[in-house]
Amino acid sequence: MEQRYGDMTRQELLREVADLNERAQKAEQKGMVSEFAVHARKKLIAQSYLLDKKQYVPGQRYRIEGEEESRLLISYLKGVFAWGYRDGETEMTAIPISLLIRNET
Numbered sequence: 450m451e452q453r454y455g456d457m458t459r460q461e462l463l464r465e466v467a468d469l470n471e472r473a474q475k476a477e478q479k480g481m482v483s484e485f486a487v488h489a490r491k492k493l494i495a496q497s498y499l500l501d502k503k504q505y506v507p508g509q510r511y512r513i514e515g516e517e518e519s520r521l522l523i524s525y526l527k528g529v530f531a532w533g534y535r536d537g538e539t540e541m542t543a544i545p546i547s548l549l550i551r552n553e554t
């Protein structure tokens with residue numbers, strides 16, 4: 450039975466991230482797009498458990514990694530996901546906190 454990320458120690462999470470990264474690379478090399486996407490997403494979530502959730506504040510806007518122009522205004526946090534609104538959108542979305550980058554401005 451797999452252990453939940455929330456129950457893992459920091460060391461276990463670091464090993465899991467490394468393992469998922471390796472699995473994703475192998476899947477990518479074999480051209481297995483769906484499997485690559487699953488491992489990459491799980492890695493992002495595992496990485497989120499390594500971060501301090503207190504650094505992500507509702508009411509603040511964060512850049513989204515990999516999306517140059519996109520920002521997320523956090524409404525609330527639930528677990529390791531930030532729920533909020535992307536610039537110009539009216540539908541709320543959830544993003545793992547490992548994808549959020551604090552604005553320097």
